Amino acid sequence: xxxxxxxxxxxxxxxxxxxxxxxxxxxxxxxxxxxxxxxxxxxxxxxxxxxxxxxxxxxxxxxxxxxxxxxxxxxxxxxxxxxxxxxxxxxxxxxxxxxxxxxxxxxxxxxxxxxxxxxxxxxxxxxxxxxxxxxxxxxxxxxxxxxxxxxxxxxxxxxxxxxxxxxxxxxxxxxxxxxxxxxxxxxxxxxxxxxxxxxxxxxxxxxxxxxxxxxxxxxxxxxxxxxxxxxxxxxxxxxxxxxxxxxxxxxxxxxxxxxxxxxxxxxxxxxxxxxxxxxxxxxxxxxxxxx
Amino acid sequence: xxxxxxxxxxxxxxxxxxxxxxxxxxxxxxxxxxxxxxxxxxxxxxxxxxxxxxxxxxxxxxxxxxxxxxxxxxxxxxxxxxxxxxxxxxxxxxxxxxxxxxxxxxxxxxxxxxxxxxxxxxxxxxxxxxxxxxxxxxxxxxxxxxxxxxxxxxxxxxxxxxxxxxxxxxxxxxxxxxxxxxxxxxxxxxxxxxxxxxxxxxxxxxxxxxxxxxxxxxxxxxxxxxxxxxxxxxxxxxxxxxxxxxxxxxxxxxxxxxxxxxxxxxxxxxxxxxxxxxxxxxxxxxxxxxxxxx
Numbered sequence: 001x002x003x004x005x006x007x008x009x010x011x012x013x014x015x016x017x018x019x020x021x022x023x024x025x026x027x028x029x030x031x032x033x034x035x036x037x038x039x040x041x042x043x044x045x046x047x048x049x050x051x052x053x054x055x056x057x058x059x060x061x062x063x064x065x066x067x068x069x070x071x072x073x074x075x076x077x078x079x080x081x082x083x084x085x086x087x088x089x090x091x092x093x094x095x096x097x098x099x100x101x102x103x104x105x106x107x108x109x110x111x112x113x114x115x116x117x118x119x120x121x122x123x124x125x126x127x128x129x130x131x132x133x134x135x136x137x138x139x140x141x142x143x144x145x146x147x148x149x150x151x152x153x154x155x156x157x158x159x160x161x162x163x164x165x166x167x168x169x170x171x172x173x174x175x176x177x178x179x180x181x182x183x184x185x186x187x188x189x190x191x192x193x194x195x196x197x198x199x200x201x202x203x204x205x206x207x208x209x210x211x212x213x214x215x216x217x218x219x220x221x222x223x224x225x226x227x228x229x230x231x232x233x234x235x236x237x238x239x240x241x242x243x244x245x246x247x248x249x250x251x252x253x254x255x256x257x258x259x260x261x262x263x264x265x266x267x268x269x270x271x272x273x274x275x276x277x278x279x280x281x282x283x284x285x286x287x288x289x290x291x
Numbered sequence: 292x293x294x295x296x297x298x299x300x301x302x303x304x305x306x307x308x309x310x311x312x313x314x315x316x317x318x319x320x321x322x323x324x325x326x327x328x329x330x331x332x333x334x335x336x337x338x339x340x341x342x343x344x345x346x347x348x349x350x351x352x353x354x355x356x357x358x359x360x361x362x363x364x365x366x367x368x369x370x371x372x373x374x375x376x377x378x379x380x381x382x383x384x385x386x387x388x389x390x391x392x393x394x395x396x397x398x399x400x401x402x403x404x405x406x407x408x409x410x411x412x413x414x415x416x417x418x419x420x421x422x423x424x425x426x427x428x429x430x431x432x433x434x435x436x437x438x439x440x441x442x443x444x445x446x447x448x449x450x451x452x453x454x455x456x457x458x459x460x461x462x463x464x465x466x467x468x469x470x471x472x473x474x475x476x477x478x479x480x481x482x483x484x485x486x487x488x489x490x491x492x493x494x495x496x497x498x499x500x501x502x503x504x505x506x507x508x509x510x511x512x513x514x515x516x517x518x519x520x521x522x523x524x525x526x527x528x529x530x531x532x533x534x535x536x537x538x539x540x541x542x543x544x545x546x547x548x549x550x551x552x553x554x555x556x557x558x559x560x561x562x563x564x565x566x567x568x569x570x571x572x573x574x575x576x577x578x579x580x581x582x583x584x585x
């Protein structure tokens with residue numbers, strides 16, 4: 001009896017350690033929130049989730065969850081191979097992916113080319129701020145599915161409508177982050193440049209734009225993330241190409257394996273792109289957070 | 292508080308002050324002058340805060356003016372005025388007789404921190420002013436090297452700003468301000484964030500740079516010792532309203548050039564006597580303002 005309680009106590013204390021502020025390892029600071037490496041736990045979680053998926057869908061005498069609701073990993077993988085080679089709705093997975101990636105990147109490019117200058121103009125000029133602040137702040141919190149019908153009415157059912165929807169999703173975070181970036185430039189840096197004889201344009205180009213770069217890149221990262229979240233909505237209407245369209249049509253025909261496969265592909269592409277953006281960030285603004 | 296301007300009568304050091312390089316007319320060209328400047332910051336209620344009240348000061352080549360005072364005495368406001376970052380409510384600031392309308396390359400500013408451009412290397416930071424003026428790349432490197440060597444940054448040209456210690460960063464700031472060859476250097480607590488030893492080294496470096504370049508320097512500090520050690524002219528400012536209450540002509544920096552021993556200068560009896568006198572003044576102001584509780 002007592003032996004058992006001791007063991008239980010040991011388990012509890014070991015478990016408790018995961019959440020307590022115990023003694024620190026050399027190089028760590030006492031009480032810093034979220035200390036330690038979480039990679040191993042993250043990998044374990046991923047494996048556990050995958051195993052759970054595999055177990056509840058294992059054929060055996062009859063899977064715990066029917067394939068209609070959740071196909072097994074093997075079925076999804078088989079679908080991945082067949083859609084990659086034979087295609088779904090007359091298009092291969094590569095073609096669907098290419099259609100979506102193209103849309104996202106065209107919209108991303110437009111949002112960056114238009115949004116970043118507008119963000120700078122808003123932060124540096126009260127007239128621009130007065131003009132652009134109300135419309136952007138009004139539409140920003142609206143769900144894309146809410147104004148989707150309007151984009152159809154205004155821009156039709158062609159490619160333009162899809163680009164407009166994706167553009168709107170990416171535009172606001174880029175503008176707002178650029179604004180925040182300009183505001184974050186130290187006034188001492190601006191004063192220093194003026195004291196070295198800089199003109200207004202030189203301060204804008206050599207100090208403000210460079211100083212706002214970390215936030216601008218963050219805006220681009222958040223923007224493209226919003227783009228991927230809006231993809232399915234953008235490809236909801238009158239198109240047969242694209243990952244979003246593929247998922248929506250598969251759901252109508254209850255081909256759950258294609259739905260899940262599409263979701264995983266979008267997840268992987270979006271995550272890879274985020275990693276790429278972080279890498280660019282380290283290359284472009286290595287000084288971020290260090291001054 | 293005594294409004295009377297007291298002036299100490301320091302014994303002139305035997306060394307002659309380095310003669311300024313130009314004629315009297317050239318000196319006049321490089322004289323920075325504040326004429327009865329008043330700065331009133333607007334407030335929501337009442338008539339506003341008098342940050343500065345009829346402050347006058349004149350400084351030319353070879354002058355090392357140090358401003359000292361209790362918090363809120365308007366030291367930084369005064370520096371911002373000289374730099375052109377703000378405009379006076381009354382009175383005017385002139386350089387070579389011409390009113391100052393804004394910041395410019397003729398007045399170099401060294402800030403306490405956060406003023407370097409971290410996306411540029413050390414050399415590019417120092418040549419930044421010349422680049423803005425459109426000087427050719429090779430030419431501006433050549434011009435900057437002189438000041439880089441002067442502040443002892445020779446081996447750090449290709450380093451990133453964030454790889455340098457605080458003291459090294461301030462050397463970059465100093466070299467950057469000098470490279471534009473301004474008439475006056477304005478330094479806002481440039482050593483405030485440094486540790487004591489680095490600070491002592493930097494004081495000597497600044498004195499050497501000053502002697503070498505013969506610039507007019509306006510220097511703000513909170514350290515009484517630093518002020519006494521560096522200044523040829525010390526102004527003590529008091530708050531509510533911000534004004535100059537005491538002015539002293541000093542020569543401790545020249546004594547340092549003679550013996551090259553800062554600790555010796557700082558422990559001389561008249562140095563200590565001056566230090567106590569000034570601490571008493573500033574402490575009185577702080578007590579009045581309720582910043583110190585006895």
